[in-house]
Amino acid sequence: MTRVKPKNEYALTAIVFLAPTVLLLLVFVVYPILESVRLSFTRWTGLGQSQVYVGWSNWLRLLQDMVFWKALGNNLILALLSILIQLPIALALALMLDKGGRAMRFLKLAYFIPLLVSSVAIGFLFKYIYDPNFGLLNAVLxxxxxxxxxKSWLGDPSLALYAVLAVICWQFIPFHMLIFQAALASMPAELHDAALIDGATENQFFWRITLPLLQGTIRTAVVLSLIGSLRYFDLIYVLTGGGPSGSTELMATYMYKQAFSSFNFGYGSTVAVALILVVLLISGVVLSLTKRFQTEV
Amino acid sequence: MARVKIHPLIWVLALVWLLLTLLPFWFMVSSSFKTALETYTRPVWALPLSPNIDNYKAVLSGGFFRYVFNSLLVVSISVTLILLLSAMAAFVFARLPYRPAKPLFGLIMAGLAVPVHVTLIPVYSLTTRLGIYDTPWALIGPYVAFSLPLTIFILTEFVRQIPRELDDAARVDGCSPARTFFSIILPLTSPGMASMGIYNTVMLWNEFVFAFTLTASPNQRTLPLAIWEFQGQYSANVPAIMTVLTMTALPMIVVYIFGQERIIKGMMAGALKG
Incomplete structure (x- = not known):
């Protein structure tokens, strides 16, 4: 005779198994978010200082803060250009890896290396590559x-953002390439054979079959790239610190400097909460837009 | 698979990209063997006059291993906790008939969208109140918490693909749910855990924001921050900086040489759903 387990044994196991996860998320994610929202209504100039409730004044300041809007704009420029530049190059490289078969193994292994190195190390490395006097780039030119x-790549406010963007592309194209390559590898080979037998050219096959089949993957890549760009921090903080004269300031670098360089914990929290609001808003809009687009096609 | 002819432009792109990928690293490594004087008197791309290892000696004797030790400590404890807690949570979400699990899963997944910066000030102040500010221990809590949502997501998918007949058989034989997890599900989830272990190790090994905010003194910091101390010491000495960068990147690259395909697979498993 089989013994039927009482339902509450499942519940008990579930509670015990989930408790540590829930506890950690409450302490290190949920509580800090709520606390940031609360702090965004205070003036607090650092640990040991008192927190003064100031109502909406931090938020009114944010609305008029040109540095914040400039930072948001820079985030959006980075997001848009990242997608427009990275995805086509990544797709071309992925197609090449896919068609080249085994011979491409070495290339794939080499392309992957930047993904293993910390953004901090990459930032310092490129600081020296971009150095106007002793850097590799100008020496090569x-x-x-x-x-x-x-040029003085990182010193010129009209160039710095694009110099930074180039490093971001350098770092993340291999990542998108591998996403595309995995998708291409999972497409049935018969599809290709059948299309060619029916008289399709390679070009037609790519535009009419491969690309539409990659739709889901492209959508994933766009969303990842977008969310990543809105939260971007490490590389820029190291490479330019947001300068020269705010030309590479991002929401995250601005928040960090407000909080940990100027010790405006209150206003820093306001910027941080604005950052999460922007991320949620934009990713929500993009997700629903791409979903609609997908069902229409 | 049949070979298809590749457009020559794509070959050009492939080689250009290879060059672009490797050139910065070549600059880093070759500069690290130069003397400071050489970087000012000879062209940047010139090979070192002689392989000068003084930079390496200086960096290694300058407390470099302390950073490596702290990184190993923090990353190994964090990744162990991440994998164990995620597997347990995944088991509940994929298998146990527990009503509140479904909405809870949705809430945990919402954590994927949270930028770390929104938690930074409260976590910093919490760490100070707990008395662990400026110790490597401060990093473990945030590292584990921020890695859980993605790892739980991937492992839940993984557990769902394990045939249910196995649990049913165990239940018929009188196994408690906990026993079923530890003797049947956990061993069968190990390939998924290996991938997520690799992914989280690479991510946390290179983590910057929390490490930079929650630790301050050189002997408490992790490897990505080693460059800060040495940069102060050698600000004008390009080869010394390049040596630190090379040595910072080296552990991961060495591991990569031994487990290329596995690491690529692990990184992609984590990234694809991220």
Whole structure:
């Protein structure tokens, strides 16, 4: 005879198994978010100082804070250009890896290396590569006779954001490439054979079959890239610290500097809460838009 | 698989990208073997005059191992906790008939969208109140908590694919749910745990924001922050900085050389659903 387990044994196991996870998330995620919201209504100049409730004044300040809006704009520029530049190159590289078969193993292994190195190390490395006097980039440009292209890459406010963007692309194209490659590898080979037998050219096959089949993957890549760009921090903090004159300031670097350099914990919290609101709003809009687009096609 | 001819432009792109990927690292490694004087007197791309290892000696004798030790400590404890807690949670979500589990799963997944910055000030102040500010222990809580949602998500998918007949058989034989988890589900989930172990190890090994905020003194910090101390010491000495960077990146690269495919697979398992 089989013994039927009482239902509450399941419940008890579930509670015991979930308790540590729930506790950790409450302490390190939920409580800090609520606390940040509360702090966004205070003036607090650091540990040991008193927190003064100031109502909506931090939020009114945020609405008029040109640095914040500039930072938000920079985040959006980075997000948009990241998607437009990274995804096509990543897809081209993935197609090549997919078609090249085994011969491409070495390339794939080499391409992957930037994903293993910390953004901090990459930031410092590129700081020296971009150095106007001793950097690799200007040395190469001068070496091939393009002296007039040699620039103070991170020192020029009109260039710095794009110099940073180039590093971000360098770092993350391999990541998207591997996402696309995994999707391509899971497509049945018969599809390709059948299309060619029916007289399709390689070009037609790509535009009419491969690309539509990649829709879901492209959507994932867009969302990942977007959310990543809105939270971006490590590399920029190391590479430019948001400068020169705010030209590479992002929401996260601005929040960090307000809180931990200027010790405006109250206003820093306001910027932090604004950051999470922007992330939720934009990812929500993009998710619902891409969903609608997908069902229409 | 049949070979298909590749457009020559794609080959060009492939080689250009290879060059772009490797050139910065080549610059880093080759500069690390130069003397400070050499970087000012000879072209950047020139090979070192002689392989000078003084930089390495200086960095290794300058407390570098302390950073490595702290990183190993923090990452090994965090990843062990992440995998165990996530597997337990995944078992509940995938298998146990427990009503509140479903909405709870949704709430935990919402954690995927939370930027760490929104928690930074409260976590910093909490860490200070707990008296663990400026110790490696301060990092473990936030590291585990922020890695749980993704790891739980992936492992729940993984447990769902284990045939249910196995649990049923165990139940018929009188196994308690906890016993079923530890003797049947946990061993069968190990491939998924290995992938997520790799993913979380790489992510936490390179983590910056929490480490930078919650620790301050050099002998309490983790490896990604080693560069800060050395940068102060050697600000104008490019080869010394490049040596620190090379040594910071080296442990991961060495591990990668030994487990290439596994690491790529693990990183992608984590990234795809992220």
């Amino acid at each position: 001068n070496g091939v006779g393009l002296n007039n292209l040699a």
